[in-house]
Amino acid sequence: MAHRNKYEAVVIGSSAGGLHALKRLFLGLDSSFNLPVIIVQHLSADADNYLINILNDLGKLKVKEADEKEEPAKGYAYLAPPNYHLLFEPDRTFTLTIDERVNYARPSIDVLFETAAEAFKDRLIGIIFTGANSDGSKGLKKIKEFGGLTIVQDPDTAEVDSMPRAAIQTASVDHIATIEEIAVILNNLSE
Amino acid sequence: MKKIQEEQLENQDIEVRLVIEAIYQKYGYDFRNYSQAHVKRRILNRLNASGMTSLSEMIHEVLYNSKFVDLLLMDLSITVTEMFRDPSFYLALRVEIFPLLKSYPFIKIWHAGCASGEEVYSMAILLKEEDLYSRTQIYATDFNPLIIKQAKEGTYPVNRIKEFAVNYQKSGGKNAFSDYYTTDNESAKLLDSLKKNIVFATHNLVTDSVFAEVNLVICRNVLIYFDRQLQDRVIRLFDDSLPSGGILCLGSKENLQFSSYYGEFNPLIAKEKIYIKKYPL
Ligand SMILES: C[S@@+](CC[C@H](N)C(=O)[O-])C[C@H]1O[C@@H](n2cnc3c(N)ncnc32)[C@H](O)[C@@H]1O
Numbered sequence: 001m002a003h004r005n006k007y008e009a010v011v012i013g014s015s016a017g018g019l020h021a022l023k024r025l026f027l028g029l030d031s032s033f034n035l036p037v038i039i040v041q042h043l044s045a046d047a048d049n050y051l052i053n054i055l056n057d058l059g060k061l062k063v064k065e066a067d068e069k070e071e072p073a074k075g076y077a078y079l080a081p082p083n084y085h086l087l088f089e090p091d092r093t094f095t096l097t098i099d100e101r102v103n104y105a106r107p108s109i110d111v112l113f114e115t116a117a118e119a120f121k122d123r124l125i126g127i128i129f130t131g132a133n134s135d136g137s138k139g140l141k142k143i144k145e146f147g148g149l150t151i152v153q154d155p156d157t158a159e160v161d162s163m164p165r166a167a168i169q170t171a172s173v174d175h176i177a178t179i180e181e182i183a184v185i186l187n188n189l190s191e
Numbered sequence: 192m193k194k195i196q197e198e199q200l201e202n203q204d205i206e207v208r209l210v211i212e213a214i215y216q217k218y219g220y221d222f223r224n225y226s227q228a229h230v231k232r233r234i235l236n237r238l239n240a241s242g243m244t245s246l247s248e249m250i251h252e253v254l255y256n257s258k259f260v261d262l263l264l265m266d267l268s269i270t271v272t273e274m275f276r277d278p279s280f281y282l283a284l285r286v287e288i289f290p291l292l293k294s295y296p297f298i299k300i301w302h303a304g305c306a307s308g309e310e311v312y313s314m315a316i317l318l319k320e321e322d323l324y325s326r327t328q329i330y331a332t333d334f335n336p337l338i339i340k341q342a343k344e345g346t347y348p349v350n351r352i353k354e355f356a357v358n359y360q361k362s363g364g365k366n367a368f369s370d371y372y373t374t375d376n377e378s379a380k381l382l383d384s385l386k387k388n389i390v391f392a393t394h395n396l397v398t399d400s401v402f403a404e405v406n407l408v409i410c411r412n413v414l415i416y417f418d419r420q421l422q423d424r425v426i427r428l429f430d431d432s433l434p435s436g437g438i439l440c441l442g443s444k445e446n447l448q449f450s451s452y453y454g455e456f457n458p459l460i461a462k463e464k465i466y467i468k469k470y471p472l
Contacts (some may be wrong), residue, residue: 089226115232
C-alpha cells in the first residue's frame with residue numbers, strides 16, 4: 001500500500017495542453033513537497049527555456065533542464081531537453097540520447113518511464129497528463145509491474161484526452177484524478 | 192509479482208552484459224563503458240525486430256553471423272546527424288573561432304565520431320567561405336567502417352536537403368546552399384571540391400590512441416553515450432592531441448565540467464561548448 005516515505009521520485013509525461021496542466025500541478029504542491037520530479041513534456045525541437053522559466057517562477061520547486069550524468073535531487077524538477085530522449089541509468093543518473101523518435105516523439109515518455117521503472121522499482125510514482133497521442137502507456141504499465149504507483153489525469157478533465165485514455169486502457173492505474181487531486185496525493189506521499 | 196520482475200530484470204541485465212562481452216571478445220568493439228540504459232534499449236529493440244526469442248540466442252548470432260553483427264553495430268552507433276546541426280554553433284565557429292585560426296599558416300582539424308559526414312562537409316563549406324579551406328587538413332573519423340564509407344561518398348537523400356539549407360542559412364551561410372551539390376531526383380551529391388582536404392578513416396575512441404596533432408577537435412554528440420570513466424579517457428585523448436591554445440568543441444548537451452581534465456581547458460564560448468586548452472603557467 002502507498003504510504004509516506006516509500007517513494008523516491010516522480011516521473012510525469014505530458015503533451016498537448018501540458019503547460020497549463022503542469023502549472024496547475026505545481027501550484028497545488030505544498031512548499032514542503034520534496035520528491036525529485038522528472039518531466040517529459042513534448043515540445044518542438046527548437047523550443048527555448050520558456051516552460052522551465054514559467055514553472056520555476058511559481059517558486060515551488062527549482063526547475064532546470066536535465067543534464068547528462070546528473071543525479072536528481074530533492075526539491076528539484078527536471079525537464080527533458082527538447083529533441084533528446086531522457087533515460088535513467090541503473091545508478092539513477094540521467095543519460096541523454098538522440099536515437100530515433102519513439103511514438104513520433106523525442107523526448108519520449110515511454111523511454112523515460114521504462115528506464116525509471118528499472119532504476120527505482122517500487123519507489124517510483126508515474127503520472128500521465130493531457131496529450132494527443134499514446135506515448136507513456138507502455139512506460140506506465142512497466143512502472144506498475146515493478147510495484148510503483150500509477151496516476152492518470154481524469155480524461156474528462158484533460159485538455160486533450162487521448163493520452164490519458166490510452167494509459168488507462170494499457171496499464172492498471174492506481175488513481176484517476178483531477179490535477180488538483182493529484183497534487184494532494186503527491187503532497188501526502190512526500191515525507 | 193514484484194519479486195519476479197526484479198529477478199527477470201537481473202537476468203536480463205546479465206544477458207545484455209554477455210552480449211556486449213561476446214561482441215568485445217570476438218570483434219574488439221568495446222561497449223562495456225557505454226551508457227548501460229542506452230545499450231540495453233538498443234539491444235532489446237534489435238531483439239524485438241529480429242524475431243529471436245532470447246538474448247542467449249542473440250549471443251549465438253553474434254558469434255556466428257557477422258551480418259547480424261553489422262546490424263548490431265549500427266544499432267549501437269546512433270549515427271543520427273545533420274548538416275549545420277545547431278546552427279548557432281557554426282555561427283560561433285565562423286565569427287569567433289576562425290579569426291583565431293586565421294594567423295596559422297596551416298590548420299589541422301579532427302572530427303571524431305563524424306558519422307555519415309554531414310558535420311565534416313559543413314565545416315568544409317564554412318572554411319571555404321572564410322577563405323581558409325586551401326590551407327586546412329581535416330581528419331574525419333568514426334569507429335564504424337560502414338558509416339565512414341557513407342561519409343566518403345557525401346551523397347544524401349534529397350528529402351534532407353531542405354533542412355540542411357535552412358540550417359546553413361541560420362549558421363550565417365554566404366551563398367545559396369544549392370551551390371554546393373549536384374542532384375538527381377533521389378539524391379544530392381556534395382561537390383568533390385569540398386572533399387579535397389578531407390581524410391576519412393576509422394578510429395575507435397575507446398580502444399585506439401591519439402590520431403594526430405591538431406588545432407581543433409570537434410567531437411559532438413558522442414560523449415553522451417559514454418560513462419564518466421570513458422568520457423575521461425576520451426577527453427585525455429583530445430588533450431594529448433591539442434597544443435596549448437587548441438580548441439575543443441563538444442555537443443550542446445555535453446560538458447567538461449565533471450571531467451578530471453577540466454583544469455586543462457577554459458570555456459571559450461560556454462553556451463556552444465567550445466573550450467580552449469590552457470597555456471602552461
Ligand atoms: C550521434 S552521432 C554524432 C554525429 C555528429 N558528430 C553530430 O554531432 O551530428 C555519434 C557517432 O559517434 C560514433 N561513435 C560511437 N562510439 C564511437 C567510438 N568508440 N569511437 C569513434 N566513434 C564512435 C558513432 O558511430 C556515431 O557515428
